[in-house]
Amino acid sequence: MTTTALGSTPFTGRRRELGEIQRALTTARCVTLIGFGGAGKTRLARQVLRELGATTTTWWVGLGDLRDPATVHLTVAEALGLHPHPGTSQVRLLAESIGDQPAVLCLDNCEHLLDSCTVLVAELLASCPGLRVLTTSRQPLGLAGELVYRVPPLALPGPEDDLDALRSSEAVALFAARAAEALPGFEVDHANAAAVARLCTELEGVPLALELAAARIRALSPQEMLAARVARWSYSAPCSPGSATATGCSAAATWTPPTGSGPWRPRSPGATTSAPARSSCCGSGCRFSLPGSTSVTPSTPAPTHSSPARR
Ligand SMILES: Nc1ncnc2c1ncn2[C@@H]1O[C@H](COP(=O)(O)OP(=O)(O)O)[C@@H](O)[C@H]1O
Ligand SMILES: [Mg+2]
Structure with a gap:
Protein backbone atom coordinates (compact mmCIF):
# COMPACT_ATOMS: atom_id res chain seq x y z
CA MET A 1 0.00 0.00 0.00
CA PRO A 153 -10.61 10.33 3.52
CA LEU A 154 -8.24 7.38 3.31
CA ALA A 155 -10.02 4.07 2.76
CA LEU A 156 -10.97 2.33 5.99
CA PRO A 157 -10.83 -1.37 6.79
CA GLY A 158 -14.06 -3.31 6.38
CA PRO A 159 -15.75 -5.11 9.28
CA GLU A 160 -15.06 -8.51 7.73
CA ASP A 161 -11.42 -7.87 6.83
CA ASP A 162 -8.81 -10.41 7.89
CA LEU A 163 -5.47 -9.20 9.24
CA ASP A 164 -3.85 -8.83 5.81
CA ALA A 165 -6.76 -6.91 4.34
CA LEU A 166 -6.94 -4.72 7.42
CA ARG A 167 -3.23 -3.93 7.28
CA SER A 168 -3.43 -2.96 3.64
CA SER A 169 -6.36 -0.58 4.01
CA GLU A 170 -5.06 2.93 3.47
CA ALA A 171 -5.95 4.35 6.88
CA VAL A 172 -4.41 1.43 8.80
CA ALA A 173 -1.34 1.46 6.54
CA LEU A 174 -0.74 5.14 7.26
CA PHE A 175 -1.32 4.73 11.00
CA ALA A 176 0.98 1.69 11.13
CA ALA A 177 3.73 3.37 9.11
CA ARG A 178 3.78 6.45 11.30
CA ALA A 179 3.51 4.41 14.50
CA ALA A 180 6.49 2.31 13.39
CA GLU A 181 8.48 5.51 12.83
CA ALA A 182 7.68 6.64 16.36
CA LEU A 183 8.13 3.19 17.90
CA PRO A 184 10.41 0.95 15.84
CA GLY A 185 9.05 -2.57 15.77
CA PHE A 186 5.42 -1.54 16.07
CA GLU A 187 3.14 -3.51 13.82
CA VAL A 188 -0.50 -4.29 13.50
CA ASP A 189 -1.00 -7.84 14.78
CA HIS A 190 -3.82 -10.03 15.98
CA ALA A 191 -3.64 -8.49 19.46
CA ASN A 192 -4.09 -4.86 18.42
CA ALA A 193 -5.80 -5.18 15.01
CA ALA A 194 -9.32 -4.58 16.27
CA ALA A 195 -8.28 -1.51 18.25
CA VAL A 196 -6.29 -0.06 15.35
CA ALA A 197 -9.18 -0.64 12.96
CA ARG A 198 -11.60 1.02 15.34
CA LEU A 199 -9.23 3.91 15.94
CA CYS A 200 -8.82 4.53 12.22
CA THR A 201 -12.56 4.35 11.75
CA GLU A 202 -13.20 6.80 14.59
CA LEU A 203 -10.65 9.15 13.04
CA GLU A 204 -12.53 8.64 9.77
CA GLY A 205 -9.43 8.08 7.72
CA VAL A 206 -8.28 11.70 8.08
CA PRO A 207 -4.53 11.57 7.39
CA LEU A 208 -3.43 14.25 9.82
CA ALA A 209 -5.58 12.83 12.62
CA LEU A 210 -4.08 9.38 11.97
CA GLU A 211 -0.56 10.77 12.02
CA LEU A 212 -1.09 12.65 15.23
CA ALA A 213 -2.61 9.63 16.92
CA ALA A 214 0.22 7.39 15.69
CA ALA A 215 2.78 9.83 17.06
CA ARG A 216 1.50 8.99 20.56
CA ILE A 217 2.22 5.30 20.23
CA ARG A 218 5.19 5.40 22.58
CA ALA A 219 2.91 6.61 25.36
CA LEU A 220 -0.33 4.80 24.55
CA SER A 221 -1.15 1.47 22.93
CA PRO A 222 -3.92 1.50 20.31
CA GLN A 223 -6.22 -0.05 22.91
CA GLU A 224 -5.39 2.75 25.37
CA MET A 225 -5.91 5.41 22.70
CA LEU A 226 -9.28 3.93 22.03
CA ALA A 227 -10.16 3.86 25.70
CA ALA A 228 -9.17 7.52 26.00
CA ARG A 229 -11.13 8.58 22.95
CA VAL A 230 -14.19 9.90 24.72
CA ALA A 231 -12.16 12.46 26.59
CA ARG A 232 -9.90 13.20 23.63
CA TRP A 233 -12.33 13.25 20.75
CA SER A 234 -15.75 14.21 22.05
CA TYR A 235 -14.76 17.87 21.85
CA SER A 236 -16.61 19.45 18.99
CA ALA A 237 -14.78 22.02 16.90
CA PRO A 238 -16.42 24.31 14.36
CA CYS A 239 -16.16 22.61 10.98
CA SER A 240 -14.87 24.29 7.88
CA PRO A 241 -17.19 24.10 4.91
CA GLY A 242 -15.87 21.29 2.78
CA SER A 243 -15.15 18.97 5.67
CA ALA A 244 -15.94 15.34 5.06
CA THR A 245 -18.22 15.01 8.07
CA ALA A 246 -18.76 16.86 11.30
CA THR A 247 -17.27 14.01 13.30
CA GLY A 248 -14.19 13.74 11.16
CA CYS A 249 -13.66 17.45 11.39
CA SER A 250 -14.01 17.29 15.13
CA ALA A 251 -11.50 14.48 15.39
CA ALA A 252 -9.03 16.26 13.14
CA ALA A 253 -9.45 19.50 15.02
CA THR A 254 -8.81 17.78 18.34
CA TRP A 255 -5.56 16.34 17.13
CA THR A 256 -4.57 19.20 14.88
CA PRO A 257 -2.62 22.34 15.73
CA PRO A 258 -4.58 25.54 15.08
CA THR A 259 -2.89 26.29 11.76
CA GLY A 260 -4.47 23.23 10.20
CA SER A 261 -8.08 23.94 11.00
CA GLY A 262 -8.62 27.69 11.26
CA SER A 280 -22.09 27.02 -2.56
CA CYS A 281 -19.49 24.47 -3.61
CA CYS A 282 -18.33 23.83 -0.11
CA GLY A 283 -21.20 22.08 1.57
CA SER A 284 -20.80 18.39 2.21
CA GLY A 285 -21.33 16.19 -0.78
CA CYS A 286 -20.63 18.81 -3.45
CA ARG A 287 -17.79 17.72 -5.71
CA PHE A 288 -18.60 19.71 -8.80
CA SER A 289 -17.10 22.71 -10.46
CA LEU A 290 -19.23 25.79 -10.69
CA PRO A 291 -19.21 28.51 -13.29
CA GLY A 292 -17.34 31.64 -12.27
CA SER A 293 -17.11 34.93 -14.05
CA THR A 294 -13.50 35.12 -15.17
CA SER A 295 -12.39 34.98 -18.77
CA VAL A 296 -11.20 31.40 -18.83
CA THR A 297 -14.06 29.40 -20.20
CA PRO A 298 -13.71 25.86 -21.45
CA SER A 299 -15.03 25.05 -24.91
CA THR A 300 -17.05 22.21 -23.40
CA PRO A 301 -19.57 22.49 -20.56
CA ALA A 302 -18.09 22.80 -17.09
CA PRO A 303 -16.71 19.38 -16.13
CA THR A 304 -18.04 17.56 -13.16
CA HIS A 305 -16.37 15.03 -10.98
CA SER A 306 -17.27 12.94 -8.02
CA SER A 307 -15.08 10.94 -5.72
CA PRO A 308 -17.25 8.17 -4.33
CA ALA A 309 -17.35 7.55 -0.62
CA ARG A 310 -14.66 5.23 0.69
CA ARG A 311 -15.49 2.55 3.09
N1 LIG B 1 -1.45 9.60 1.16
C1 LIG B 1 -0.65 9.96 2.17
N2 LIG B 1 0.44 9.23 2.49
C2 LIG B 1 1.22 9.59 3.51
N3 LIG B 1 1.02 10.67 4.29
C3 LIG B 1 -0.05 11.44 4.01
C4 LIG B 1 -0.93 11.13 2.94
N4 LIG B 1 -1.90 12.07 2.91
C5 LIG B 1 -1.62 12.93 3.88
N5 LIG B 1 -0.51 12.56 4.55
C6 LIG B 1 0.10 13.26 5.68
O1 LIG B 1 -0.96 13.80 6.47
C7 LIG B 1 -0.65 15.12 6.89
C8 LIG B 1 -1.72 16.08 6.36
O2 LIG B 1 -1.68 16.03 4.93
P1 LIG B 1 -1.65 17.37 4.05
O3 LIG B 1 -1.48 16.95 2.63
O4 LIG B 1 -0.66 18.34 4.60
O5 LIG B 1 -3.13 17.91 4.30
P2 LIG B 1 -3.79 19.25 3.78
O6 LIG B 1 -2.93 19.78 2.67
O7 LIG B 1 -5.15 18.83 3.30
O8 LIG B 1 -3.87 20.15 4.98
C9 LIG B 1 0.74 15.45 6.35
O9 LIG B 1 1.70 15.19 7.35
C10 LIG B 1 0.91 14.48 5.20
O10 LIG B 1 2.26 14.15 4.94
MG1 LIG C 1 -1.98 21.68 2.55
Whole structure:
Protein backbone atom coordinates (compact mmCIF):
# COMPACT_ATOMS: atom_id res chain seq x y z
CA MET A 1 0.00 0.00 0.00
CA THR A 2 2.87 2.36 0.74
CA THR A 3 4.17 3.12 -2.71
CA THR A 4 6.52 6.05 -3.05
CA ALA A 5 8.90 7.85 -0.79
CA LEU A 6 8.37 11.60 -0.89
CA GLY A 7 10.01 13.97 1.51
CA SER A 8 10.63 12.48 4.91
CA THR A 9 7.64 10.12 5.06
CA PRO A 10 6.40 7.50 2.58
CA PHE A 11 3.31 8.20 0.52
CA THR A 12 0.42 5.84 1.23
CA GLY A 13 -2.30 4.57 -1.10
CA ARG A 14 -4.43 6.98 -3.14
CA ARG A 15 -3.99 5.09 -6.43
CA ARG A 16 -7.58 5.74 -7.40
CA GLU A 17 -7.40 9.45 -6.56
CA LEU A 18 -4.11 9.84 -8.42
CA GLY A 19 -5.67 8.33 -11.53
CA GLU A 20 -8.79 10.45 -11.23
CA ILE A 21 -6.86 13.67 -10.79
CA GLN A 22 -4.50 12.93 -13.65
CA ARG A 23 -7.48 12.20 -15.88
CA ALA A 24 -9.20 15.35 -14.68
CA LEU A 25 -6.16 17.35 -15.76
CA THR A 26 -6.59 16.06 -19.28
CA THR A 27 -10.14 17.37 -19.49
CA ALA A 28 -10.07 20.51 -17.34
CA ARG A 29 -7.36 23.15 -17.44
CA CYS A 30 -7.78 24.01 -13.77
CA VAL A 31 -8.33 21.33 -11.14
CA THR A 32 -8.73 22.30 -7.47
CA LEU A 33 -8.33 19.78 -4.67
CA ILE A 34 -10.52 20.86 -1.79
CA GLY A 35 -10.94 19.60 1.78
CA PHE A 36 -10.33 20.73 5.32
CA GLY A 37 -6.88 21.10 6.85
CA GLY A 38 -5.23 17.70 7.23
CA ALA A 39 -7.36 15.96 4.60
CA GLY A 40 -4.29 15.24 2.48
CA LYS A 41 -4.63 17.84 -0.31
CA THR A 42 -1.01 18.95 -0.38
CA ARG A 43 0.38 15.44 -0.22
CA LEU A 44 -1.89 14.25 -3.00
CA ALA A 45 -1.03 17.22 -5.20
CA ARG A 46 2.69 16.65 -4.66
CA GLN A 47 2.32 13.04 -5.67
CA VAL A 48 0.33 13.99 -8.77
CA LEU A 49 3.07 16.39 -9.76
CA ARG A 50 5.76 13.89 -9.00
CA GLU A 51 4.15 11.33 -11.29
CA LEU A 52 3.41 13.83 -14.06
CA GLY A 53 6.94 15.16 -13.78
CA ALA A 54 8.29 12.09 -15.53
CA THR A 55 6.79 13.26 -18.82
CA THR A 56 5.74 16.89 -18.37
CA THR A 57 7.26 20.12 -17.17
CA THR A 58 5.88 20.81 -13.70
CA TRP A 59 6.25 23.61 -11.18
CA TRP A 60 5.31 23.56 -7.52
CA VAL A 61 4.53 26.80 -5.68
CA GLY A 62 3.65 26.66 -1.99
CA LEU A 63 1.62 29.68 -0.94
CA GLY A 64 0.91 28.64 2.64
CA ASP A 65 3.32 31.11 4.21
CA LEU A 66 2.45 34.00 1.93
CA ARG A 67 0.39 36.70 3.63
CA ASP A 68 0.27 39.53 1.08
CA PRO A 69 -2.07 38.78 -1.86
CA ALA A 70 -0.19 41.36 -3.91
CA THR A 71 2.90 39.14 -3.94
CA VAL A 72 1.33 36.01 -5.45
CA HIS A 73 2.46 36.84 -9.00
CA LEU A 74 5.99 37.57 -7.84
CA THR A 75 6.16 34.40 -5.75
CA VAL A 76 5.09 32.28 -8.70
CA ALA A 77 7.57 34.06 -10.98
CA GLU A 78 10.38 33.40 -8.54
CA ALA A 79 9.38 29.75 -8.22
CA LEU A 80 9.81 29.51 -11.98
CA GLY A 81 13.28 31.00 -11.67
CA LEU A 82 12.26 34.42 -12.99
CA HIS A 83 13.34 37.68 -11.45
CA PRO A 84 11.12 40.47 -12.73
CA HIS A 85 12.58 43.98 -12.63
CA PRO A 86 10.40 46.56 -10.92
CA GLY A 87 7.90 47.93 -13.39
CA THR A 88 7.87 44.87 -15.66
CA SER A 89 4.65 42.91 -16.02
CA GLN A 90 5.07 39.81 -13.93
CA VAL A 91 2.25 38.02 -15.66
CA ARG A 92 3.68 38.80 -19.10
CA LEU A 93 7.06 37.52 -18.00
CA LEU A 94 5.45 34.37 -16.66
CA ALA A 95 3.37 33.85 -19.78
CA GLU A 96 6.40 34.34 -22.03
CA SER A 97 8.44 31.94 -19.96
CA ILE A 98 5.78 29.23 -19.97
CA GLY A 99 4.90 29.84 -23.61
CA ASP A 100 3.05 27.11 -25.52
CA GLN A 101 4.70 24.13 -23.87
CA PRO A 102 2.64 21.44 -22.15
CA ALA A 103 3.14 22.06 -18.45
CA VAL A 104 1.44 21.75 -15.09
CA LEU A 105 1.65 24.49 -12.48
CA CYS A 106 0.60 23.61 -8.94
CA LEU A 107 -0.40 26.34 -6.48
CA ASP A 108 -0.60 24.85 -3.00
CA ASN A 109 -2.66 26.42 -0.20
CA CYS A 110 -4.64 29.02 -2.12
CA GLU A 111 -7.46 29.45 0.41
CA HIS A 112 -6.24 32.69 1.96
CA LEU A 113 -5.28 34.22 -1.39
CA LEU A 114 -8.25 33.20 -3.51
CA ASP A 115 -8.71 36.37 -5.50
CA SER A 116 -5.06 36.81 -6.41
CA CYS A 117 -4.77 33.15 -7.34
CA THR A 118 -7.93 33.29 -9.43
CA VAL A 119 -6.71 36.32 -11.35
CA LEU A 120 -3.28 34.83 -11.96
CA VAL A 121 -4.61 31.44 -13.04
CA ALA A 122 -7.10 33.06 -15.41
CA GLU A 123 -4.36 35.21 -16.94
CA LEU A 124 -1.95 32.34 -17.40
CA LEU A 125 -4.52 29.94 -18.82
CA ALA A 126 -5.60 32.59 -21.30
CA SER A 127 -2.00 33.18 -22.44
CA CYS A 128 -0.47 29.71 -22.29
CA PRO A 129 -2.43 27.14 -24.32
CA GLY A 130 -0.46 24.13 -23.07
CA LEU A 131 -0.73 25.02 -19.40
CA ARG A 132 -2.83 23.15 -16.83
CA VAL A 133 -3.15 24.31 -13.25
CA LEU A 134 -3.60 22.15 -10.17
CA THR A 135 -4.47 24.02 -6.99
CA THR A 136 -5.13 22.99 -3.41
CA SER A 137 -7.47 25.01 -1.26
CA ARG A 138 -10.09 24.67 1.42
CA GLN A 139 -12.40 26.52 -0.95
CA PRO A 140 -12.70 26.47 -4.76
CA LEU A 141 -11.21 29.35 -6.71
CA GLY A 142 -14.54 29.86 -8.46
CA LEU A 143 -12.97 30.01 -11.90
CA ALA A 144 -15.08 29.14 -14.93
CA GLY A 145 -14.05 25.70 -16.12
CA GLU A 146 -12.45 24.82 -12.78
CA LEU A 147 -12.95 21.19 -11.83
CA VAL A 148 -13.35 20.87 -8.09
CA TYR A 149 -12.19 17.58 -6.59
CA ARG A 150 -13.01 16.88 -2.99
CA VAL A 151 -10.20 14.87 -1.43
CA PRO A 152 -11.83 11.89 0.28
CA PRO A 153 -10.61 10.33 3.52
CA LEU A 154 -8.24 7.38 3.31
CA ALA A 155 -10.02 4.07 2.76
CA LEU A 156 -10.97 2.33 5.99
CA PRO A 157 -10.83 -1.37 6.79
CA GLY A 158 -14.06 -3.31 6.38
CA PRO A 159 -15.75 -5.11 9.28
CA GLU A 160 -15.06 -8.51 7.73
CA ASP A 161 -11.42 -7.87 6.83
CA ASP A 162 -8.81 -10.41 7.89
CA LEU A 163 -5.47 -9.20 9.24
CA ASP A 164 -3.85 -8.83 5.81
CA ALA A 165 -6.76 -6.91 4.34
CA LEU A 166 -6.94 -4.72 7.42
CA ARG A 167 -3.23 -3.93 7.28
CA SER A 168 -3.43 -2.96 3.64
CA SER A 169 -6.36 -0.58 4.01
CA GLU A 170 -5.06 2.93 3.47
CA ALA A 171 -5.95 4.35 6.88
CA VAL A 172 -4.41 1.43 8.80
CA ALA A 173 -1.34 1.46 6.54
CA LEU A 174 -0.74 5.14 7.26
CA PHE A 175 -1.32 4.73 11.00
CA ALA A 176 0.98 1.69 11.13
CA ALA A 177 3.73 3.37 9.11
CA ARG A 178 3.78 6.45 11.30
CA ALA A 179 3.51 4.41 14.50
CA ALA A 180 6.49 2.31 13.39
CA GLU A 181 8.48 5.51 12.83
CA ALA A 182 7.68 6.64 16.36
CA LEU A 183 8.13 3.19 17.90
CA PRO A 184 10.41 0.95 15.84
CA GLY A 185 9.05 -2.57 15.77
CA PHE A 186 5.42 -1.54 16.07
CA GLU A 187 3.14 -3.51 13.82
CA VAL A 188 -0.50 -4.29 13.50
CA ASP A 189 -1.00 -7.84 14.78
CA HIS A 190 -3.82 -10.03 15.98
CA ALA A 191 -3.64 -8.49 19.46
CA ASN A 192 -4.09 -4.86 18.42
CA ALA A 193 -5.80 -5.18 15.01
CA ALA A 194 -9.32 -4.58 16.27
CA ALA A 195 -8.28 -1.51 18.25
CA VAL A 196 -6.29 -0.06 15.35
CA ALA A 197 -9.18 -0.64 12.96
CA ARG A 198 -11.60 1.02 15.34
CA LEU A 199 -9.23 3.91 15.94
CA CYS A 200 -8.82 4.53 12.22
CA THR A 201 -12.56 4.35 11.75
CA GLU A 202 -13.20 6.80 14.59
CA LEU A 203 -10.65 9.15 13.04
CA GLU A 204 -12.53 8.64 9.77
CA GLY A 205 -9.43 8.08 7.72
CA VAL A 206 -8.28 11.70 8.08
CA PRO A 207 -4.53 11.57 7.39
CA LEU A 208 -3.43 14.25 9.82
CA ALA A 209 -5.58 12.83 12.62
CA LEU A 210 -4.08 9.38 11.97
CA GLU A 211 -0.56 10.77 12.02
CA LEU A 212 -1.09 12.65 15.23
CA ALA A 213 -2.61 9.63 16.92
CA ALA A 214 0.22 7.39 15.69
CA ALA A 215 2.78 9.83 17.06
CA ARG A 216 1.50 8.99 20.56
CA ILE A 217 2.22 5.30 20.23
CA ARG A 218 5.19 5.40 22.58
CA ALA A 219 2.91 6.61 25.36
CA LEU A 220 -0.33 4.80 24.55
CA SER A 221 -1.15 1.47 22.93
CA PRO A 222 -3.92 1.50 20.31
CA GLN A 223 -6.22 -0.05 22.91
CA GLU A 224 -5.39 2.75 25.37
CA MET A 225 -5.91 5.41 22.70
CA LEU A 226 -9.28 3.93 22.03
CA ALA A 227 -10.16 3.86 25.70
CA ALA A 228 -9.17 7.52 26.00
CA ARG A 229 -11.13 8.58 22.95
CA VAL A 230 -14.19 9.90 24.72
CA ALA A 231 -12.16 12.46 26.59
CA ARG A 232 -9.90 13.20 23.63
CA TRP A 233 -12.33 13.25 20.75
CA SER A 234 -15.75 14.21 22.05
CA TYR A 235 -14.76 17.87 21.85
CA SER A 236 -16.61 19.45 18.99
CA ALA A 237 -14.78 22.02 16.90
CA PRO A 238 -16.42 24.31 14.36
CA CYS A 239 -16.16 22.61 10.98
CA SER A 240 -14.87 24.29 7.88
CA PRO A 241 -17.19 24.10 4.91
CA GLY A 242 -15.87 21.29 2.78
CA SER A 243 -15.15 18.97 5.67
CA ALA A 244 -15.94 15.34 5.06
CA THR A 245 -18.22 15.01 8.07
CA ALA A 246 -18.76 16.86 11.30
CA THR A 247 -17.27 14.01 13.30
CA GLY A 248 -14.19 13.74 11.16
CA CYS A 249 -13.66 17.45 11.39
CA SER A 250 -14.01 17.29 15.13
CA ALA A 251 -11.50 14.48 15.39
CA ALA A 252 -9.03 16.26 13.14
CA ALA A 253 -9.45 19.50 15.02
CA THR A 254 -8.81 17.78 18.34
CA TRP A 255 -5.56 16.34 17.13
CA THR A 256 -4.57 19.20 14.88
CA PRO A 257 -2.62 22.34 15.73
CA PRO A 258 -4.58 25.54 15.08
CA THR A 259 -2.89 26.29 11.76
CA GLY A 260 -4.47 23.23 10.20
CA SER A 261 -8.08 23.94 11.00
CA GLY A 262 -8.62 27.69 11.26
CA PRO A 263 -11.60 29.43 9.74
CA TRP A 264 -11.54 30.73 6.21
CA ARG A 265 -10.43 34.24 5.65
CA PRO A 266 -13.01 36.70 4.37
CA ARG A 267 -12.82 37.39 0.70
CA SER A 268 -11.42 40.76 -0.23
CA PRO A 269 -13.45 43.44 -2.00
CA GLY A 270 -13.28 43.44 -5.78
CA ALA A 271 -13.36 39.68 -6.07
CA THR A 272 -13.49 38.27 -9.56
CA THR A 273 -16.19 35.72 -8.83
CA SER A 274 -19.40 35.91 -6.90
CA ALA A 275 -19.35 34.73 -3.32
CA PRO A 276 -22.18 32.25 -3.85
CA ALA A 277 -20.23 30.64 -6.69
CA ARG A 278 -17.53 29.74 -4.20
CA SER A 279 -19.35 29.10 -1.00
CA SER A 280 -22.09 27.02 -2.56
CA CYS A 281 -19.49 24.47 -3.61
CA CYS A 282 -18.33 23.83 -0.11
CA GLY A 283 -21.20 22.08 1.57
CA SER A 284 -20.80 18.39 2.21
CA GLY A 285 -21.33 16.19 -0.78
CA CYS A 286 -20.63 18.81 -3.45
CA ARG A 287 -17.79 17.72 -5.71
CA PHE A 288 -18.60 19.71 -8.80
CA SER A 289 -17.10 22.71 -10.46
CA LEU A 290 -19.23 25.79 -10.69
CA PRO A 291 -19.21 28.51 -13.29
CA GLY A 292 -17.34 31.64 -12.27
CA SER A 293 -17.11 34.93 -14.05
CA THR A 294 -13.50 35.12 -15.17
CA SER A 295 -12.39 34.98 -18.77
CA VAL A 296 -11.20 31.40 -18.83
CA THR A 297 -14.06 29.40 -20.20
CA PRO A 298 -13.71 25.86 -21.45
CA SER A 299 -15.03 25.05 -24.91
CA THR A 300 -17.05 22.21 -23.40
CA PRO A 301 -19.57 22.49 -20.56
CA ALA A 302 -18.09 22.80 -17.09
CA PRO A 303 -16.71 19.38 -16.13
CA THR A 304 -18.04 17.56 -13.16
CA HIS A 305 -16.37 15.03 -10.98
CA SER A 306 -17.27 12.94 -8.02
CA SER A 307 -15.08 10.94 -5.72
CA PRO A 308 -17.25 8.17 -4.33
CA ALA A 309 -17.35 7.55 -0.62
CA ARG A 310 -14.66 5.23 0.69
CA ARG A 311 -15.49 2.55 3.09
N1 LIG B 1 -1.45 9.60 1.16
C1 LIG B 1 -0.65 9.96 2.17
N2 LIG B 1 0.44 9.23 2.49
C2 LIG B 1 1.22 9.59 3.51
N3 LIG B 1 1.02 10.67 4.29
C3 LIG B 1 -0.05 11.44 4.01
C4 LIG B 1 -0.93 11.13 2.94
N4 LIG B 1 -1.90 12.07 2.91
C5 LIG B 1 -1.62 12.93 3.88
N5 LIG B 1 -0.51 12.56 4.55
C6 LIG B 1 0.10 13.26 5.68
O1 LIG B 1 -0.96 13.80 6.47
C7 LIG B 1 -0.65 15.12 6.89
C8 LIG B 1 -1.72 16.08 6.36
O2 LIG B 1 -1.68 16.03 4.93
P1 LIG B 1 -1.65 17.37 4.05
O3 LIG B 1 -1.48 16.95 2.63
O4 LIG B 1 -0.66 18.34 4.60
O5 LIG B 1 -3.13 17.91 4.30
P2 LIG B 1 -3.79 19.25 3.78
O6 LIG B 1 -2.93 19.78 2.67
O7 LIG B 1 -5.15 18.83 3.30
O8 LIG B 1 -3.87 20.15 4.98
C9 LIG B 1 0.74 15.45 6.35
O9 LIG B 1 1.70 15.19 7.35
C10 LIG B 1 0.91 14.48 5.20
O10 LIG B 1 2.26 14.15 4.94
MG1 LIG C 1 -1.98 21.68 2.55
